[in-house]
Amino acid sequence: MTSQGIESQASVKQWAAGAGFDHDPAEVREDKLRILADFCTKVGKQPDELVAFCILRKKATGERFLSVKRREAINGWLDDFTGEQGWTGKQAVVNANVVRSFLIHNGVLIQGRVWRG
Amino acid sequence: MEFKQVVGNRRTIRFFDPNRPVEPEKIQVMLEAANRASRAVNADFAKAIVCYRDELTDEVREALKTPTTTVQIDLAPVTIFWYGDTTFVNGAQDRLKELVDLGALPVTHGWTHPYVDDLVYPQVLEPLSKDALATTWAVSVEAGLAIAQAMLAGVDEGLGVGLHAFNAAGAKDVLKVPDHWVPMWILLVGYPAEDPKGGGQRPRRPLSNSYYRGQYGTPWTEIPEVTERLKREGMIQDPMPADASERMQEIKQLADRFGLPL
Numbered sequence: 001m002t003s004q005g006i007e008s009q010a011s012v013k014q015w016a017a018g019a020g021f022d023h024d025p026a027e028v029r030e031d032k033l034r035i036l037a038d039f040c041t042k043v044g045k046q047p048d049e050l051v052a053f054c055i056l057r058k059k060a061t062g063e064r065f066l067s068v069k070r071r072e073a074i075n076g077w078l079d080d081f082t083g084e085q086g087w088t089g090k091q092a093v094v095n096a097n098v099v100r101s102f103l104i105h106n107g108v109l110i111q112g113r114v115w116r117g
Numbered sequence: 118m119e120f121k122q123v124v125g126n127r128r129t130i131r132f133f134d135p136n137r138p139v140e141p142e143k144i145q146v147m148l149e150a151a152n153r154a155s156r157a158v159n160a161d162f163a164k165a166i167v168c169y170r171d172e173l174t175d176e177v178r179e180a181l182k183t184p185t186t187t188v189q190i191d192l193a194p195v196t197i198f199w200y201g202d203t204t205f206v207n208g209a210q211d212r213l214k215e216l217v218d219l220g221a222l223p224v225t226h227g228w229t230h231p232y233v234d235d236l237v238y239p240q241v242l243e244p245l246s247k248d249a250l251a252t253t254w255a256v257s258v259e260a261g262l263a264i265a266q267a268m269l270a271g272v273d274e275g276l277g278v279g280l281h282a283f284n285a286a287g288a289k290d291v292l293k294v295p296d297h298w299v300p301m302w303i304l305l306v307g308y309p310a311e312d313p314k315g316g317g318q319r320p321r322r323p324l325s326n327s328y329y330r331g332q333y334g335t336p337w338t339e340i341p342e343v344t345e346r347l348k349r350e351g352m353i354q355d356p357m358p359a360d361a362s363e364r365m366q367e368i369k370q371l372a373d374r375f376g377l378p379l
Contacts, residue, residue, distance in 0.1 A: 019379055068183060068184060068185075071184035072183075072184060074184075075184060075187075090376050093375075093376035094376040097376060097377055097378040098378070100378045101378035101379060104378055109184070109185055110184045110185075111184055111185060111186065111187040111188040111189075112184075112187055112188075113187070113191065113376075114135065114187075114188055114191040114192055114375050114376065114377065115374075115375050115376035116135040116136060116191065116192075116375070
């Protein structure tokens, strides 16, 4: 998956619009897209699928809800991902939170690590 | 700080200075404020476990986190886990009779030992204690009173505070709380990393939206002079401005500092 390849996904467009990074310098925007693309490659899901993964429906009512377990799974994958990328310190926190920003702007409340350095 | 200023200054703080320790003395003030709260049958409804973030093992800290609380728990140096004790009826007779003997429950209002033994306990408290819904209602209201006093005491001590839901199942295991404690809220405590006034008071509807005189449908009529006095005395403060650009800039700076998503 490439950063260019994911831009057409509705969830990525929503992220770009919500976070306002359409106005960021090209290299900053490219960095964010690349991090998301690489993460999506790692977990074998397209961005739209990643959002859908977090949202389940109650069997009884069909009502949509955000799965805690699925979000915990994503946080676990993010920990693995940052380790595999060799990121440490604040960079590890910031880059994992790029992926969380993508999810947040698609309606998925997910929190992760904080840099307290 | 004056009481009205404390009420007016309180905000739900979401960005704490993670590295500025909270003095245990100030936490004790908060707990004592809770301990002084009004309570039915003079029972200790509110229970709390004070956790200093940096005293917890990594394993415990991780167990307390959920995808919706991680940032707050990581930023706040102190988390107070509040519970309500469903066994509040135990000892109620003795406590009530003690209040009768002390004159807090006066005979002028009908209070006597026989009234406690023959009516209040068997006809009110015991049935209440066997009704799960009623027990939960009573415990929640009474614990809420204590939590509110602790929260305001924290503000009075210059701390930032914020109430949140928490992962009760995870907390129960690691905090080893007894089965008869029901989870209420977590109260996060620390020094604010954000503007303690949070950009202004949160939007509130006028009194007439919620408060009535005599009967439902007759809204309480505000007395403008009182409203003006409360503004001077700090209970009513400037609301968050509709133009949130300054607050958004502050959030961006905090996000940069803590590496948070934007």
